Every structure is written in C-alpha cells, then in structure tokens.
Amino acid sequence: MEDFPQAPVPAFLFDLDGTLIDSVYQHVVAWRQALSGMGIDLSVWRIHRRIGMSGGLFVNALLRETGLKLTREEIDELQGTHAAAYEEQARSVRPLPGAVELLAELTSRGVPWAIATSGYARTARxxxxxxxxxxDTPLVTRDLVRRAKPDPDLFLAGAALVRVDPRHAMVVGDSVWDLLAARRAGALGIGLLSGGYGREELERAGAFRVYDDPADxxxxxxxxxxxxSD
Incomplete structure (x- = not known):
C-alpha cells in the first residue's frame, strides 16, 4: 500500500489578555485613567471595543471618535501612563478558568504553542x-514586531518561534482583532467568549470554532x- 505523508501536528498561537488571563477590564480601567489624565473623557464601552488592537491603532481609533489630535510624544506618554495604571491593578488579574491546564495538556501531548500579544513585554511578562x-516560554510581544493586530505580524512571528507554518497553526483569541490578524496570517481562528465579544461577532470575523473559555x-x-496519541 502506498504511504501517504503524515499530517502535521496542530500548533496553537494564543492571545493573552482575555484569552489566557482575565485582564480585559483591568486594561479598560487603565486606559480610562490614562485618557482622563489627558482630559479625554470616553465611555468604558467604547474603550472595550478596541481592546486587542495595537496601542497606536487603539489610540488613533479613539481619537478619531472624539475628534481630538495628539502629537507622537503625547501618544507615547498616554501608552506609558496606561502601562503604569495597569501594573497597579495587576494583582487583581487571574488566569482564566482552564488556562493553566490547557497549556499543560498541550505541552504533555507534544503540541507546539506560543503566546502572541499586542501588549508590550513590560506588562505581558x-x-x-x-x-x-x-x-523562556515562547512569547511574542509588541516590542518585537513592526505592527500589531489586526496586522498578522505577531502571529507570523509566533509561528516562526515554534517553527511551524502559519497555515498549520490555529490562533486562539477573544477579540475580532485577533481573528482578523489570524486570517491575514493564513491561520485558522478560534474564538473565546472570555474577553466580552459575542459569538456572532467572533464568527463573522473568521472563528471556525467558538468556546466559552480555555476550560471549554x-x-x-x-x-x-x-x-x-499526538
């Protein structure tokens, strides 16, 4: 009988905030504090809808909604203030249900995985x-790539880190920005509801499966x- 090539073991590229750790709302509050400190008043829901984008695109999108303009220096200051405000709340952040067990199970089965986040190393670590x-966990942060989500750079770098073709990888994320970046990277997208986006939103953005959280x-x-047996 003719031998056929064996299919590659699937690999997983995980977003971090809202996917592995329950930190979305801490980031929302931190952004609210940073924006308020510069006299910019935005509703929490507007901030939440942008969580998961790169910091620069996040700020630009919110400023577009307000009609305000900031200099490059002011945007950098805003991002730094957000990072400091988030660090003050970091003790209240917890792993999402099943996150630790999921990563351990994949490791025990020899399944490659990496974390790829729009956050900077300062907060991601x-x-x-x-x-x-x-x-030494495989981790790609905003500091290491030219552009963050919804551009595919983070997931392309994550795939390279674990030496897999992005087409053989599955991106796990909680936001539409994760799934848009996954599609652009050529990877399959898996959505989690643990970041606050709805099932239909995630499916429209490209998720072929949607789960409640890492435990599910x-x-x-x-x-x-x-x-x-993998």
Missing amino acids: LALGMLGLPE MLDRLDELGVRQ
Whole structure:
C-alpha cells in the first residue's frame, strides 16, 4: 500500500489578555485613567471595543471618535501612563478558568504553542508567573514586531518561534482583532467568549470554532484535531 505523508501536528498561537488571563477590564480601567489624565473623557464601552488592537491603532481609533489630535510624544506618554495604571491593578488579574491546564495538556501531548500579544513585554511578562510558565516560554510581544493586530505580524512571528507554518497553526483569541490578524496570517481562528465579544461577532470575523473559555476549549480539544496519541 502506498504511504501517504503524515499530517502535521496542530500548533496553537494564543492571545493573552482575555484569552489566557482575565485582564480585559483591568486594561479598560487603565486606559480610562490614562485618557482622563489627558482630559479625554470616553465611555468604558467604547474603550472595550478596541481592546486587542495595537496601542497606536487603539489610540488613533479613539481619537478619531472624539475628534481630538495628539502629537507622537503625547501618544507615547498616554501608552506609558496606561502601562503604569495597569501594573497597579495587576494583582487583581487571574488566569482564566482552564488556562493553566490547557497549556499543560498541550505541552504533555507534544503540541507546539506560543503566546502572541499586542501588549508590550513590560506588562505581558507579568502574566507568565500567574500562569506558572517559565521565563523562556515562547512569547511574542509588541516590542518585537513592526505592527500589531489586526496586522498578522505577531502571529507570523509566533509561528516562526515554534517553527511551524502559519497555515498549520490555529490562533486562539477573544477579540475580532485577533481573528482578523489570524486570517491575514493564513491561520485558522478560534474564538473565546472570555474577553466580552459575542459569538456572532467572533464568527463573522473568521472563528471556525467558538468556546466559552480555555476550560471549554480543553474539554473539546478533539474537535481541533488534538488527539491523545499526538
């Protein structure tokens, strides 16, 4: 009988905030504080809708809604203030249900995975300890790529870090920006409801499966081609 090439083991590229750690609303509050400090008053829901974008695009989108203009220096100051405000709340951030167990299960089955986040290393590395991950965990942050979500750079870099073709990877994220970036990277998108976006929004953005949170995804790994024998 003719031998056929074996299908590659699936690989996973995880967003961080709202996907592995329950930090979306801490980021929203931190952005609200930073914006208020510069005299910019925006409703919380408007801020939440942009979480997951790169910081620069996030600020530009919010400024477009207000009609205000900021200099490059002011935008940099705003991002720095947000990071400091988030760090003050970091102790209230927890892993999402099943996140630690999901990553451990993938590792035990030999499934490659990496974290790719629009956050800067300054805030992203705070999550490694709470997830019980070592410092050498495959992690791509905003500091390491030219553009962040919805551009595909983070996920392309994450795939390269674990040496997989992006077409053989699945991106796991909680926002439409994650899923748009996944499509542009040529990867399949998996949506999680744990960041506050609705199922239909995530599916319209390209998610081929949507789960409640990492625990729900862990229970259904077989739907994603991850088998006990992998």
